[in-house]
Amino acid sequence: MNEETVTYYSAEQLTKVSRLLFEAEGVPEQDAATIAEDLVAANVRGLDSHGISRMPMYLERIRKQVVNPTPNIQVESITSAVSKVDADNGMGFLAGHIAMAEAVKLAEVSGIGLVGVQRSTHYGMAAIYVMEAMKKGYISMAYTNSSPAIPPWGGKTAYLGASPFAAAVPAGNESPYVLDMAMTVIARGKIRLAATNGEAIPEGLALDDDGAPTTDAKRAFEGVCLPFGGAKGSAFAMLMELLSGVLTGANYGGNVKSLYFDHSEPQNVGHLFIAIRPDLFVSDQEFHHRMDDFVQKTKSLPKAKGFDDILIPGEPEEKTAQTRLKTGIPLSENVREELQLELERYALDVSLLS
Template identity: 45%
Template sequence: MTSSVEHVNSLRLVQSSDLEEFVQQILVANGTSTEHAGIVANCLVQADLRGVDTHGSNRIPSYMERIRRKALDATAAPELRQVTPAVAQVDGRNGFGFVAAHAGMARAIEMAQQFGIGMVSIKHSNHFGMSAWLVKQALDADMMSLVFTNSSPALPVWGGKEKLMGVSPIACGAPSENPRRPFILDMAPSVAARGKVYKALRRGEKIPTDWALDGEGNQTDDPAKALEGVMLPMGGPKGSALAIMMDVFSGVFSGAAFAGHVTNPYDPSKPADVGHFLVAVKPDLFMTMDEFKSRMQYLYQRVVDSEKAAGVEQIYFPGEIEMITEERRLSEGIPLAEAEIEALNKEADRVNVARLKVQSRVDS
């Protein structure tokens, strides 16, 4: 007989195209337009493909609960206001963060194509998943980018003990000669993203003891206790300062919530009011595009070919491991835990959408 823990940990493969179509249908059935549902579904599945499972399709149940509880407006369309020729602001109107941010980056790219740089501030938004999809949106237009967001309280400021700052990612990117190996940095200012704790909880797994403290301030390997306590900033005061920086540029600057007032995406009681900050930069401002990409390729080779430390088999460029994972999962499929599939199918059953097509079971 299979134990409940083994059942939770059991993984099944799902084709990315099937998963994206499935997620889009659930979104449409919950009031999202076909266009906006396509954006959200694509962004979530991009995260699944890159191995950022914490920010992928498993977020659908929490998003749908926010819609049902009127904490997120599935029908909202973002409003764009031009501030200067190279600066714009988007009001997300409490709709999907993916939709507001997609519109914001599209406008930032347009401005950068004309003026060399485009900056967009976004307010009244929601969680937008993995930041790297926005970097990739810029890369598809041959643009460099900066992507900031703030988020709900999860870690203390350095020297404090209460949840105040969010585990707010900083992301950036630049194109290269090899389009399969661009520069993509997407990192949280904490030792680990809080989504990894939620993932461990769903799958019945333990977490490393240096990720978080429980409600009593003690180290813990129990994800449930970790969620009662605080995440730990990476590098001590450095991680704390980066989290504050995200709040300055994304929250204070935009007019969105800040200083610990962003609502947790798993809390369906009220709007989140997340803020984002996006910049697109034209890489050929000071040289030709070919020269820029050639220099990026040289940097890549210098990094990955550098002398390895003892015990290291391979050196990777930022974002390269995720690109390799994406290539593999496009071919083999995306692994989802049985518990995650059940949660997704429960959402499908609620709105009479066909259940998710799954393939063979794989070892966890």
């Protein structure tokens, strides 16, 4: 992002803008606040591709009636350790929080909680949900499928989703483990953001709609992303599809509707959440001691040439968060203009982004 073309805003300011826009489109006040906070949390952690830049897309999907602004989300008990959530085609953020809270509740009693979600939509930054469980002291994982973004290994047609996987493991005094990764070499949302900002992308990330390698972000977004690790990433993406879609009763196998290009019907995205109590095999105190010991040993290992530090997954994002909470969140001119157009559409105060 070119520093000369960005404007910095506080997290509070962007949260207010997002909340007001959702409320203007009929999302209840508390739900709008939850979604707004989640979007800006992505910006704070440096994942701008999953932050407030997605507002126009989310609002358009509500306007096109493929997202329910006032869902009646239902939780059904399956066994003592398993529940199912019907998201009623509402915003995936809401279903995600409800499902992870249910997984934690089940794990508190049974040691582990498993919650499947169907009839959901895109749920933003996956780290949100595992961090929520981690802050309550639980190990957690979040699986989701998504609209077709990558071909199966050997194919050229988008079929599998970018389907981010997230996991978190709490520690004692050291940095916790927080993983959030897409099945693509780079998150598809980052390619979309590059296209919005008129920026090129590096080689090796995507193919255009003719199946040829491209550095044109717009053509890449209209084409297919490449899986990380070649065949291994493709296989992992397939597993995400099986656990999030096939298992939960949601759409799967290329049937999840595109966020941007298909307003014909709801997405029916599937999620799977797992929460695990950390004191199942050793005491809670011993677990945290072992985690701290692991982190300390890992970070004290000899560094490879060109590296000053060995980082635990989640540390780079936490460092970015500490910086942005002080200096503000950068928005490109193109993203700022898109948001101002949305404010004008709903006759809201455009000076909120001046």
